[in-house]
Amino acid sequence: MKLPIVGIIFFLIQLSVNAQETPYKPAKTSTEKSLLKELDIQQDSRIDTLLNNHIEMNKRKEGTDGFRLEIFFSSGVRARQEAMKVRTEFLRIYPDLPAYMTFQSPNFKIRVGDCRTKSQALRMKERIKKNYPNAFIVPDLIQFPKLYTADSNK
Secondary structure (H helix, E strand, O other): OHHHHHHHHHHHHHHHHHHOOOOOOOOOOHHHHHHHHOOOOOOOHHHHHHHHHHHHHHHHHOOEEEEEEEEEEEOOOOHHHHHHHHHHHHHHHOOOOOEEEEEEOOEEEEEEEEEOOHHHHHHHHHHHOOOOOOOEEEEEEEOOOOOOOOHHHO
16 A cells, blocks of 8 residues: 555656746757748738737827826816916926816816826825815826937937
8 A cells, every 4th residue: 555655646746846946948059040031920810900900090199198197177168278278387487398278178287297107206296285185187198208319419
């Protein structure tokens, strides 16, 4: 009785030891590397269609997903004038931050900043909380970040 149990235990230990070995062996010679480049990948043609549709949708968006701070919203009789006043005041205090006025029925809203991450929005909120303590973070479609090229340094 002890012999079959010992055999099974030995077999299980051997099986677990073999499971720890990695089957991956990195290519070391140039012939092995060239073989990797010649792999024929079989995939459904609908994947390419979905990828192209995604690219086209992103081209039409004219922005990217991100975050802004909403510092004002109102739907009163003079909401448009108040919103313009708040935007002008914000741009006077923080000329380096963009401010946007939008109308989403029935509210006029002032949103500021173009933050790609929520942590950037939190830093901006800390920066403006002295003048705008009720600002809050909202997800929004933001402008693409400015790209710096060799031509822009001239």
